[in-house]
Each structure stands twice: as C-alpha cells, then as structure tokens.
Amino acid sequence: xNSVTQMEGPVTLSExxxxxxxxxxxxxxxxxxxxxxxxxxxxxxxxxxxTKADDKGSNKGFEATYRKETTSFxxxxxxxxxxxxxxxxxxxxxxxxxxxxxxxxxxxxxxx
Amino acid sequence: xxxxTQSSRYLVKRTGEKVFLExxxxxxHENMFWYRQDPGLGLRLIYFSYDVxxxxxxxxxxxxxxxxxxxxxxxxILESASTNQTSMYLCASSLGQGNxxxxxxxxxxxxxx
Numbered sequence: 001x002n003s004v005t006q007m008e009g010p011v012t013l014s015e016x017x018x019x020x021x022x023x024x025x026x027x028x029x030x031x032x033x034x035x036x037x038x039x040x041x042x043x044x045x046x047x048x049x050x051t052k053a054d055d056k057g058s059n060k061g062f063e064a065t066y067r068k069e070t071t072s073f074x075x076x077x078x079x080x081x082x083x084x085x086x087x088x089x090x091x092x093x094x095x096x097x098x099x100x101x102x103x104x105x106x107x108x109x110x111x112x
Numbered sequence: 113x114x115x116x117t118q119s120s121r122y123l124v125k126r127t128g129e130k131v132f133l134e135x136x137x138x139x140x141h142e143n144m145f146w147y148r149q150d151p152g153l154g155l156r157l158i159y160f161s162y163d164v165x166x167x168x169x170x171x172x173x174x175x176x177x178x179x180x181x182x183x184x185x186x187x188x189i190l191e192s193a194s195t196n197q198t199s200m201y202l203c204a205s206s207l208g209q210g211n212x213x214x215x216x217x218x219x220x221x222x223x224x225x
Contacts, residue, residue, distance in 0.1 A: 036214075043202055043204075044214070045216070049213055089154070091214075098168070098206075102154050104154040
C-alpha cells in the first residue's frame with residue numbers, strides 16, 4: 001500500500017541555518033505530494049504541493065521538488081527563523097481517491 | 113481563503129457520555145474528513161464524506177459515527193466516550209479527488225476522564 005516516511009525529529013537549528021527535512025514515499029500510480037505545517041495549538045496548514053514529477057513547490061522560502069526516480073519530496077529552506085518552529089508533515093494522495101497518507105511529522109525547533 | 117471551523121477548542125467529558133464534535137466549512141467543498149492526531153502515530157482517518165448523507169469508514173472508525181445532513185457541516189459522534197478516545201480531533205475539507213489539498217480546522221482537544 002501507499003506510505004510516507006519522513007525523518008524523525010526533533011530537529012534543532014540555529015536561526016539562519018539551512019533546513020532539510022527528508023520525505024520518501026511509496027505509491028502506485030502518480031501521487032500528488034504535499035507539505036503541511038502545524039504551529040503550536042493549531043491545525044495543519046498547507047505549506048506547498050507538487051502534482052507531477054519534477055514539479056517544484058514553494059512558499060514562504062520553503063521548497064520541495066517531486067523526484068520520481070528517488071521517490072522523494074524533501075523540504076528545504078535556506079535560512080530558518082525562530083517563527084518557523086513547528087511540526088512539518090509530508091503527505092501524498094492519489095488521483096481518483098479520497099485517501100491522504102501522512103508521515104508522522106517532524107518537529108523543528110529554531111533557536112535565536 | 114477556505115475556513116474550516118471546529119466548534120470547540122477544548123472539551124472535557126466523562127466516560128460513557130455521548131459527545132458531539134461539530135465542523136463547518138464555508139467553501140462549498142464536497143469532501144469532509146475527521147482525523148485524530150496522537151503523539152507518535154501521526155494523523156489517522158476516522159471517517160470521511162464525499163457528499164451530503166454519504167459517509168465512508170476510514171482506518172479507525174470503531175467507537176465513532178458521523179453525520180452529514182448539510183454540505184457545509186460534518187459532525188463526529190462518540191456514542192459512549194472512553195478514555196482511549198482522549199486525543200486531538202482535526203476536521204478537514206477538500207474539493208474533488210486526489211490532487212486537491214486538505215484544509216484543516218484548528219482542532220478540538222478532547223479529554224475523557
């Protein structure tokens with residue numbers, strides 16, 4: 001079946017450091033891929049998405065590229081801020097279904 | 113922007129009580145979902161609905177039921193609350209199938225004592 005694996009946290013970085021959160025997936029067909037962010041006490045918000053191979057999703061300085069050959073969708077940001085401290089979820093869905101598969105989340109803590 | 117509103121941020125209920133969690137979305141989305149979120153387990157789908165009066169079981173439907181009488185409203189019902197249903201409950205909505213992102217509410221943290 002379909003699955004999403006993302007790196008265990010927590011990830012602790014200093015402000016302005018480079019961020020990578022790894023995400024790999026297993027899916028039949030051609031899934032759409034998403035990154036969501038959850039700030040403390042809130043629900044999940046869509047951060048970015050990509051719907052086909054080689055697409056790059058980007059938002060608020062975050063980027064992720066849909067790599068079909070490595071079945072990956074790693075999240076990157078060049079310079080993190082304290083306000084980026086949150087839990088990040090990688091997810092996939094496949095066309096023609098209502099099923100979304102989420103990773104277990106990676107907690108990011110950015111220190112000033 | 114899509115707004116998904118959950119009626120309560122925090123709820124405390126006693127074992128055996130019947131509990132209603134309400135969710136309303138304002139963007140005419142066909143699909144609505146209920147997830148629960150627990151540390152180390154991520155998000156698990158309880159039920160979803162792709163149309164009014166239609167419902168489908170998710171991965172963990174036991175102990176729950178749902179109601180969708182109007183397109184904008186999706187209710188989660190705990191028929192007889194138990195302590196193992198203490199959790200964060202997240203409602204979401206989406207348009208169409210597959211490629212559309214989910215839009216989440218802020219969650220309801222339910223404690224069953």
